[in-house]
Amino acid sequence: MSSPLPGVQALLFDVFGTVVDWHGSVTKELERVGKQHGIEGDWKEFATTWRRGYLENTRRIAQGGKGPSSVDIMHREILEDILTSEKWKALSDKLTSQARDELNLVWHRLDGWPDSTPGLYNLKKEVIIATLSNGNVRLLVDMAKHADLPWDTIFSAELFGSFKPHSINIARSDLKVYLGAVKHLSLDPQNCAMVAAHVYDLRAAAGVGMRTVYIPRQGEDAGVGEVKSKGEGGDVDVVVQSFEELAKLLAGN
């Protein structure tokens, strides 16, 4: 059987949603903080709103707009913004500036999906594994320590002065991020595969010649429908259900 990822020497991973469960982890932390102050609320919705602010900001900046280049700063500004709304006034009244800074760091302590850590350890034996995330370097380093993610190295959009796109309309600036990582690995694009739970990320990576691995994750890619591999009439190279499955597939390369 021919390999579906011939010549692939490195995997570049989207992180938020693909490797870690941002929605579950942020909701849990908000619940904890709410309980601490005796406040009830729809913490799932708070988490979703926070994430939506991030998506809107990175999309705008990837298309040439102005805004913070560090996701830490961006998350902090969005948090401030959410807390000004009448809906979250009770929480806002309780949170000092320092408490907000601490809450903001929840994005550094996201938990991996159950297959993430064992799968990455297996994959690391086969190929180079690295992040390719919009998260800033320090956020990704802290998260790796927290969730035991054994990256060979961390590539962040921050290193390349842009963000990955959040739409399939690829701006030229977006290409810097994918091609920056590929260049620093001394590889051609076809020898790297992007791994993501978001089909727009994979389409952008394919646009610069990279291979693509899709992994469906709960709550991600809402409304996209089933993503299929090329062998099944779709447009990504491989679809897997876990990183462990991907490791088995590459071990057979």
Added chain:
Amino acid sequence: MSSPLPGVQALLFDVFGTVVDWHGSVTKELERVGKQHGIEGDWKEFATTWRRGYLENTRRIAQGGKGPSSVDIMHREILEDILTSEKWKALSDKLTSQARDELNLVWHRLDGWPDSTPGLYNLKKEVIIATLSNGNVRLLVDMAKHADLPWDTIFSAELFGSFKPHSINIARSDLKVYLGAVKHLSLDPQNCAMVAAHVYDLRAAAGVGMRTVYIPRQGEDAGVGEVKSKGEGGDVDVVVQSFEELAKLLAGN
């Protein structure tokens, strides 16, 4: 007892000579290649010449001169240059272009000093550990896999478009490398320590406000004499004999 490295959250490591034994590893590979072709030679001197070419090139480029930004390309050009000399003609006649490419990759397969791997695993429990090397990213990734060096992330001068200095005359461009790494860790310089077997590297790091850890390594810093800590009248913050000793020191922080 007060800590000699108060507030240090990250260690940035010089790599060639400090973490890995380049001279021993390159000499061993040259001996192997020589034996394969029935050629004898002073392989230690060959290794030293190869390294000297690298030092001259990075120094020149750090001071604003032209030259390759990837150490892989630089090492390959220097190898070609050495093999044109009459002294190494016998070897040159035997080595195809492909064999030279393979030999050049010996710099990706350098062995750690005996304390490097166990010491880094211990240090990783205490603080962030990262490279800050003139080696290119791919070289450092391959070396980490080869020698089992569990970096949290890899910073390479290549990411910042310059090189670390090889003299204590700091060019402005050199500062980009130190301050680039510090910035991406979201730290102030005094919360990062540079770890090196070369006092010029530490003096440059101290020049931007970083803390400094000196580790004497066989064959490195020839002619420098004994380096002492500030407590003993010298100019570095800490002198250790092994990474394991440094881990014990930080565990007591």
